[in-house]
Amino acid sequence: MEIPRIIGAGLVVIGAGIGIGRIGGSAMDAIARQPEATGKIQTAMLIAAALIEGIGFAAIFAS
Amino acid sequence: MVFSKKSLQFILAALVACLPLFGFANETQDSLNVHTETTAVAHGHEEAHDLDPNSLEGRKAKIDAFKMHHVLDSHEFSLFEKDGQHFGFPLPIILWDNGVHIFSSSKFEHGHAVAESKGNFYRLGHDEKIYKVESATAELSGDEHHPTNEKVLDFSITKSVFTLMIVSLLMFLLFRSLARSFAKNGGISAGFGRLFEPIVLYIRDEIAIPNIGEKHYKKYMSYLLTIFFFVWFLNMFGLTPLGINVTGNIAITAGLAIITALITNFTANKNYWGHIFWMPGVPTPMKIILAPIELLGVIIKPFSLMIRLYANIFAGHVVLMSLIALIFLFQSWVGGPLSFLLSFALSTIEILVALLQAYIFTMLSALYFGSAVAEHHHDDAHH
Numbered sequence: 001m002e003i004p005r006i007i008g009a010g011l012v013v014i015g016a017g018i019g020i021g022r023i024g025g026s027a028m029d030a031i032a033r034q035p036e037a038t039g040k041i042q043t044a045m046l047i048a049a050a051l052i053e054g055i056g057f058a059a060i061f062a063s
Numbered sequence: 064m065v066f067s068k069k070s071l072q073f074i075l076a077a078l079v080a081c082l083p084l085f086g087f088a089n090e091t092q093d094s095l096n097v098h099t100e101t102t103a104v105a106h107g108h109e110e111a112h113d114l115d116p117n118s119l120e121g122r123k124a125k126i127d128a129f130k131m132h133h134v135l136d137s138h139e140f141s142l143f144e145k146d147g148q149h150f151g152f153p154l155p156i157i158l159w160d161n162g163v164h165i166f167s168s169s170k171f172e173h174g175h176a177v178a179e180s181k182g183n184f185y186r187l188g189h190d191e192k193i194y195k196v197e198s199a200t201a202e203l204s205g206d207e208h209h210p211t212n213e214k215v216l217d218f219s220i221t222k223s224v225f226t227l228m229i230v231s232l233l234m235f236l237l238f239r240s241l242a243r244s245f246a247k248n249g250g251i252s253a254g255f256g257r258l259f260e261p262i263v264l265y266i267r268d269e270i271a272i273p274n275i276g277e278k279h280y281k282k283y284m285s286y287l288l289t290i291f292f293f294v295w296f297l298n299m300f301g302l303t304p305l306g307i308n309v310t311g312n313i314a315i316t317a318g319l320a321i322i323t324a325l326i327t328n329f330t331a332n333k334n335y336w337g338h339i340f341w342m343p344g345v346p347t348p349m350k351i352i353l354a355p356i357e358l359l360g361v362i363i364k365p366f367s368l369m370i371r372l373y374a375n376i377f378a379g380h381v382v383l384m385s386l387i388a389l390i391f392l393f394q395s396w397v398g399g400p401l402s403f404l405l406s407f408a409l410s411t412i413e414i415l416v417a418l419l420q421a422y423i424f425t426m427l428s429a430l431y432f433g434s435a436v437a438e439h440h441h442d443d444a445h446h
Binding site: 043046047050053054055057058060061 | 367368370371374375419422423426
């Protein structure tokens with residue numbers, strides 16, 4: 001049965017999407033408050049996004 | 064032939080944009096000459112031959128085989144095929160089977176023939192693995208996907224290994240000439256150095272020093288620089304039409320992650336191991352709970368490094384292959400432009416992903432090194 005696997009993979013992608021979306025949103029707010037810190041905020045945002053994506057991919061490959 | 068009139072440029076651009084409309088797959092003329100198969104897909108090798116090539120299932124099975132052929136490793140470097148004739152060069156096969164056997168992969172004749180070496184006979188399976196057979200005319204026994212023949216230790220120079228060697232040589236020559244141009248020019252960069260100097264300085268000032276600290280960062284700089292450019296160049300090579308997929312191979316990313324793990328654990332000081340087994344600054348019941356979790360973390364952190372790089376690059380290649388295969392799926396004028404636009408957009412993103420994944424791998428390695436050499440901090444919770 002492939003259906004539970006597909007649903008599981010879909011849920012993982014939803015989770016990763018929500019997580020990275022929230023990070024992006026907070027990053028936008030922070031940049032709006034302090035435009036001169038844009039570089040550091042972007043760097044931190046990319047790192048956090050990559051970590052979440054790592055979990056997402058690992059779960060997709062496991063399913 | 065540079066046109067300066069705006070209208071002329073517009074007409075030229077519109078003509079070029081219409082070119083994909085003329086690319087479509089005619090089943091009788093442009094067939095995919097498939098000679099490898101995947102074990103991960105439900106469609107079997109038998110099905111790819113028995114199914115009607117004009118039907119949807121037949122096309123899908125062929126497309127799956129086409130995709131897998133382009134992302135998996137291979138024992139020969141095949142550039143392209145035309146009318147059943149292969150253009151490319153064979154790579155050496157090195158086996159260990161009670162003695163070393165070295166021969167060229169052209170003996171396998173793309174999987175159709177049996178190779179003989181010092182009295183032993185070998186056959187190339189559909190999953191690109193080498194199996195031992197009894198005689199010069201024997202077929203592989205067992206299921207098409209899972210031959211029950213004995214496998215041999217395979218140390219061959221495959222496409223990925225060959226690319227690794229080429230990229231290492233390229234990096235060595237490039238950075239050696241860069242270093243010498245610095246020395247000749249009195250410390251000021253010239254030529255290509257002007258591109259790489261800011262990147263090297265960025266890795267030192269933004270990745271190494273903030274994470275590892277001023278005292279110890281120099282020890283790790285060479286590794287961080289190597290990893291960054293190695294992963295970046297390999298990712299970019301994977302995007303070329305040569306079809307070499309190196310970092311999308313879990314064995315290679317596993318090797319890189321293992322090296323990071325070894326460096327982290329063997330250059331760690333007492334504080335690092337203290338934080339793992341007996342985390343300071345938390346109550347004792349928590350310490351006992353945290354110890355196994357931190358121990359697992361020693362394994363899981365490099366594991367996630369491996370999976371992250373592998374999955375990003377592999378998934379990107381598979382999706383790119385699927386988009387190209389759209390041309391063969393829609394056997395009409397729709398397939399060409401649609402496939403072209405989508406794969407163009409995806410390729411642009413893939414270039415960004417190539418750089419980003421190299422940066423993330425380097426940054427996380429630096430983070431782990433930093434935690435390995437971190438000094439003891441006196442917090443309020445300590446006595």
